[in-house]
Amino acid sequence: MTGRSNSPRTIGGPDEPIVYVVDDDVSVREALRNLFRSVGLRVEVFGSGAEFLQSKLPDVASCLILDIRLPRLSGLDFQADLAKAGIHIPIVFMTGHGDIPMTVRAMKAGAVDFLTKPFRDQDMLDAVTAAIERDRSSRNEAKIRSDLHALFATLTAREREVMALVTSGLMNKQIAAEIGIAEITVKIHRGNIMRKMAAKSLADLVKMAQALEIQRPAPPQ
Amino acid sequence: MTGRSNSPRTIGGPDEPIVYVVDDDVSVREALRNLFRSVGLRVEVFGSGAEFLQSKLPDVASCLILDIRLPRLSGLDFQADLAKAGIHIPIVFMTGHGDIPMTVRAMKAGAVDFLTKPFRDQDMLDAVTAAIERDRSSRNEAKIRSDLHALFATLTAREREVMALVTSGLMNKQIAAEIGIAEITVKIHRGNIMRKMAAKSLADLVKMAQALEIQRPAPPQ
DNA sequence: GAGAGGAGCATACTTAGGTTTAGGATCAGC
DNA sequence: GCTGATCCTAAACCTAAGTATGCTCCTCTC
The missing domain is CATH 3.40.50.2300 (Response regulator)
Incomplete structure (x- = not known):
């Protein structure tokens, strides 16, 4: 109709x-x-x-x-x-x-x-x-997909990195260790990511990452 | 190879x-x-x-x-x-x-x-x-998909219901209100779900729910 | 060289998530 | 009538997540 x-x-x-x-x-x-x-x-x-x-x-x-x-x-x-x-x-x-x-x-x-x-x-x-x-x-x-990409484009490089690690299931402290920063900083990034992507929950963000086919970057070696 | x-x-x-x-x-x-x-x-x-x-x-x-x-x-x-x-x-x-x-x-x-x-x-x-x-x-x-279904089959009806709500992004207290049980009970179900599905994180569980095409049950009216 | 934006960190605090222990209630099947 | 499974709950406790304030440092741009 x-x-x-x-x-x-x-x-x-x-x-x-x-x-x-x-x-x-x-x-x-x-x-x-x-x-x-x-x-x-x-x-x-x-x-x-x-x-x-x-x-x-x-x-x-x-x-x-x-x-x-x-x-x-x-x-x-x-x-x-x-x-x-x-x-x-x-x-x-x-x-x-x-x-x-x-x-x-x-x-x-x-x-x-x-x-x-x-x-x-x-x-x-x-x-x-x-x-x-x-x-x-x-x-x-x-x-x-294009609307989602527009949101994703507003993320900084660091935020994208953190988003990939968050949606792959790592805890904040693990992410912090992985990229060599403090856990509190990961939390800040994470908050920014949720706001910029307009995600209402982690589940939401994970689904967005799936739709965007975001892969967790392979750790060096 | x-x-x-x-x-x-x-x-x-x-x-x-x-x-x-x-x-x-x-x-x-x-x-x-x-x-x-x-x-x-x-x-x-x-x-x-x-x-x-x-x-x-x-x-x-x-x-x-x-x-x-x-x-x-x-x-x-x-x-x-x-x-x-x-x-x-x-x-x-x-x-x-x-x-x-x-x-x-x-x-x-x-x-x-x-x-x-x-x-x-x-x-x-x-x-x-x-x-x-x-x-x-x-x-x-x-x-x-079939391996995942085998795991999903081990869940009780209640656990499946909670899994759908968890992976749709609701908080434990919201789930508790939605189905009329205490928040602590939701936490117990949630723990059982994670163990039975062998999910290492919430992100993991959300991806499983996606693969299983689990839909959040429509609330009555 | 001032300002903006990004990245990072610390402290303090609140809320959400999760486990353990210890129960009670119901129901199916033997 | 006993057993086991399922569902439900409480209390106590711990960890993870998220927010706010305030600060430093760096870099790029105007």
């Missing part, structure tokens, strides 16, 4: 998911645009991967419909380029004449689905629904 | 990975048997899925090579049956005449690879190597 509207035709709201279509065939683009608009999805179409890359991508759940056979750059190579560029968007491939190795490569690289033309409208809609749902949850997780 | 032998031909050791081959064509079975043995892999071959199910599977890293077109039960259906039966083994499919929808279905269901006949020996070996590696790490994780 996103509220704000009961209409399935709500298009263009700031939080509405977007379907990007990249295909060199204008008739395919228009057919897909109509299909997605008919179910109330916001659509952006492009004639090439380059065009898609030049557009700015709003920060909302989205997915990409890609023809495997694009004129300049194949869909598979474009998928690889996106991954290298750090753009993670669920991809649904379409193909008129694909083969199994292509399919395997695409799926191994994380494609959501791989549809053969002609496909049923419902199959495409199902794939897009799954893709957007996948993007929604991965965006959620990314948001949580 | 598994040690014990420098020979790549070590076959049949108790910790050696196993490749299972299920194909109704005896010549395919023998060709694959020879291929895998030539690189020192232990192999078991079967003419049907039923035969494979009747054999006992040792607890070592393994993978399954499956023809998509089996006489009685298709490879895809067999894959689904294995999943339903709780048998999780990485599958490498082979096909002489598969299509893209089959490939997509197999990959979505977790297949490691999907090779078209005739395939190059090296492609099969690469797929098997990846599959066994996947099984090895998933077995490792499963082992850790």
Whole structure:
């Protein structure tokens, strides 16, 4: 329930998911645009991967419909380029004449689905629904991690060191011995860490350390 | 480095990975048997899925090579049956005449690879190597979870309840108020929990609770 | 060269966590 | 009816954690 509207035709709201279509065939683009608009999805179409890359991508759940056979750059190579560029968007491939190795490569690289033309409208809609749902949850997780990283970034080097040791289960006195400072100083750092990370309890901090994949630094030798 | 032998031909050791081959064509079975043995892999071959199910599977890293077109039960259906039966083994499919929808279905269901006949020996070996590696790490994780569950099973109902509240970050007095007992009793439970779970610190216990996916029980209303 | 920020330490104090000892109450199973 | 397990509690005691005040020293920046 996103509220704000009961209409399935709500298009263009700031939080509405977007379907990007990249295909060199204008008739395919228009057919897909109509299909997605008919179910109330916001659509952006492009004639090439380059065009898609030049557009700015709003920060909302989205997915990409890609023809495997694009004129300049194949869909598979474009998928690889996106991954290298750090753009993670669920991809649904379409193909008129694909083969199994292509399919395997695409799926191994994380494609959501791989549809053969002609496909049923419902199959495409199902794939897009799954893709957007996948993007929604991965965006959620990314948001949580990034918020946590922002807090972690406010820690000083010493505080990070102490945080790793605290969340690995060491007592203050052990930490003090390990890094060669007084126990009282560890307590001060620890208090600062809790405040800066907005942790309400040690359990909280341990979970944050887990999410941040903070490792206890190996002691020298 | 598994040690014990420098020979790549070590076959049949108790910790050696196993490749299972299920194909109704005896010549395919023998060709694959020879291929895998030539690189020192232990192999078991079967003419049907039923035969494979009747054999006992040792607890070592393994993978399954499956023809998509089996006489009685298709490879895809067999894959689904294995999943339903709780048998999780990485599958490498082979096909002489598969299509893209089959490939997509197999990959979505977790297949490691999907090779078209005739395939190059090296492609099969690469797929098997990846599959066994996947099984090895998933077995490792499963082992850790199961050991943890065994410890958790020794806790009484009350201890589990307290563990959930402790690892959610509540103080002893808050836990006592929440479940209506004295703080001293919470401390006793807590001590028992630490001992039974073999946790060396609270941080340790929190990580265990995370791995066990223990949720704090919702307070009534 | 003044100020800010980080790191460190001491003293003093409060609260939280944890153990031991010693019980009482309930319930299942033999 | 006895035994063992579980749950609960109290008193006494000790250790760990956390906070506040006040100070030194160093380094980087304006």
